[in-house]
Amino acid sequence: MNCDLIAPHYQSLEYLTFGKSLERRRFAFLSAAVAARSAILCGGGDGRFLARLLLANPLVRVDFVEASGKMIELAERRIRALGHAFRARVRFEACDLRHFKPRQSNYDLIATHFFLDCFSQSEVSELSQRLASWASPQTQWIVSEFQEAPGVFANLASRVLIRALYAAFRISTGLRITHLPNYEAALAANGFRLQCDEHSFAGLLRSSLWKRVI
């Protein structure tokens, strides 16, 4: 998957198709992140969640791991515009999370927004295992994802939309994945327990907050 081509248009395309619905999902559990001191944002895209996190939490330091150089450029520009003190709290890592080697292993916040759906089930299991191995005992994990909505009509509509989104990403980024993975099982298998969740867009969008319990 290479998001360089779509990066400059990513935000406008998102607003055009979903309005501010995805934005609301990303920021849903921001209040749970105010006590974090060391965060890893995975596939953080153009940095909108990053900016909000830094503004909400003046003490957090962030590793921002993103495979697309163009997305990193946009995110870095966004944070530089906030000021030097904000930029100094972020380490931008332009690499594939599957090969990322952290300089620490005590993250107390993990965020994956519309990221886990870029992977197969086995990749999500592997990624969850790696992330858990870098996490503190009480680490919180904030997830935003698409999901198949409940209810006959909504379920059908959501499946069609998810297929269309995967097709669009396949054409524009080369993404090979075609189905949503069961990330809940992967997080649970690695010691994370669901704390709360919120749904919107007739059940198509879900944000959830998980906590590591060991």
Ligand SMILES: C[S@@+](CC[C@H](N)C(=O)[O-])C[C@H]1O[C@@H](n2cnc3c(N)ncnc32)[C@H](O)[C@@H]1O
């Ligand atoms: C659908 S976008 C979501 C971006 C952002 N999290 C958001 O909420 O808008 C997925 C992002 O994950 C990045 N990505 C995909 N695979 C990755 C990987 N293996 N390692 C790091 N980043 C990756 C892509 O470059 C892209 O920016």
